[in-house]
Amino acid sequence: MGAGGPASELIMFIVAVIVAGTVAGALTYVTNDIAHGINDKGSLLADKLRTDFAIINDPLNIPNSTSTNQYNYTFYIKNTGKTQFPFNPNAVQVFIDGDIVPPSNLTFTDINNNTITYLNPYEVGKIVVSLSGPLTKGSHRIVVVLENGERRSLIFKI
Amino acid sequence: MGFSVSASAAIIFISFLIAAATLYTAWDNSYNNVQAAQEDWYSRRISQLNTLVSLNASLGSATIDNANGYYNVTFHIQNSGATQYLPYWSVVYDGEYRTIYNVSDDNIGFISDYTYLFPSQVAYLNVTRIPLNTEEHSLVITFGNGCWLRLIWHYNGTDVLLDATPQRGCPTEVS
Numbered sequence: 451m452g453a454g455g456p457a458s459e460l461i462m463f464i465v466a467v468i469v470a471g472t473v474a475g476a477l478t479y480v481t482n483d484i485a486h487g488i489n490d491k492g493s494l495l496a497d498k499l500r501t502d503f504a505i506i507n508d509p510l511n512i513p514n515s516t517s518t519n520q521y522n523y524t525f526y527i528k529n530t531g532k533t534q535f536p537f538n539p540n541a542v543q544v545f546i547d548g549d550i551v552p553p554s555n556l557t558f559t560d561i562n563n564n565t566i567t568y569l570n571p572y573e574v575g576k577i578v579v580s581l582s583g584p585l586t587k588g589s590h591r592i593v594v595v596l597e598n599g600e601r602r603s604l605i606f607k608i
Numbered sequence: 609m610g611f612s613v614s615a616s617a618a619i620i621f622i623s624f625l626i627a628a629a630t631l632y633t634a635w636d637n638s639y640n641n642v643q644a645a646q647e648d649w650y651s652r653r654i655s656q657l658n659t660l661v662s663l664n665a666s667l668g669s670a671t672i673d674n675a676n677g678y679y680n681v682t683f684h685i686q687n688s689g690a691t692q693y694l695p696y697w698s699v700v701y702d703g704e705y706r707t708i709y710n711v712s713d714d715n716i717g718f719i720s721d722y723t724y725l726f727p728s729q730v731a732y733l734n735v736t737r738i739p740l741n742t743e744e745h746s747l748v749i750t751f752g753n754g755c756w757l758r759l760i761w762h763y764n765g766t767d768v769l770l771d772a773t774p775q776r777g778c779p780t781e782v783s
Binding site for chain 1: 611612613615616617619620622623624626627630631633634635637638639641642644645646648649652695696698700702703704705707746748750752753754756758779780
């Protein structure tokens with residue numbers, strides 16, 4: 451009975467330290483998770499603010515060509531932001547008159563027709579949109595949406 | 609018992625301090641990152657406003673070569689605002705993208721210094737070997753910040769005329 455006092459004190463101490471350590475560990479885990487979230491959200495927001503681009507076509511004169519059952523329309527994209535952005539069919543969505551153009555019908559190149567995957571600041575790239583039928587005479591609208599949600603539209607006439 | 613409580617309280621207190629420091633560091637990094645990006649965004653918008661009001665173009669001169677069946681025009685692009693960096697400019701001539709650093713490669717190019725266009729200076733942009741007919745032609749000049757000037761002209765049989773005052777605009781987000 452005489453040794454019961456220190457032993458129970460020791461057990462109480464160990465249990466208290468384990469409980470406190472568990473609480474501290476959980477707090478650290480949650481805090482790190484929140485900190486990563488804050489960093490990610492900050493980076494996304496900063497990236498979106500630094501990204502800017504323009505569709506620089508002449509709206510009354512869109513280059514077009516015809517190949518086998520394909521009608522190709524060329525749009526010029528200029529990176530006017532401070533950072534490069536992905537420029538490939540998996541990262542950029544193109545809508546013509548509200549309809550999304552499948553990635554397989556989009557070709558991304560630089561102005562010398564070399565395939566590129568990123569567009570650097572102040573560089574101009576080309577998106578060739580291949581459609582199964584020609585666009586009708588009249589006004590149409592293209593919307594280009596980047597990976598981070600930044601988008602631009604151009605109303606053009608055929 | 610008393611020491612157990614003190615020890616566990618100390619552990620939890622220290623973990624709170626570490627958590628607060630971690631969160632503050634993350635917030636501070638993000639804030640600085642977003643703040644810097646926001647300043648870039650503001651300066652780009654100010655640059656666009658400046659470009660919209662300070663850059664204008666006019667038809668400077670035209671030379672007609674009846675013998676070879678073409679004509680050349682020189683556009684004057686006046687800058688009354690902030691300094692512009694010409695290598696960031698792009699042009700689309702009759703719908704097709706063209707380079708403007710050299711007139712000999714594709715008939716479009718600057719004839720003056722191809723670096724900076726300082727306030728009150730004029731850049732001379734040549735378009736050469738245009739077929740001598742009355743067809744309308746267009747030139748869209750896009751500046752480094754995305755704003756653009758659009759010029760339309762035609763040859764009327766005796767002279768080259770601008771069809772309208774140059775149109776201008778800047779890219780905007782769509783909804």
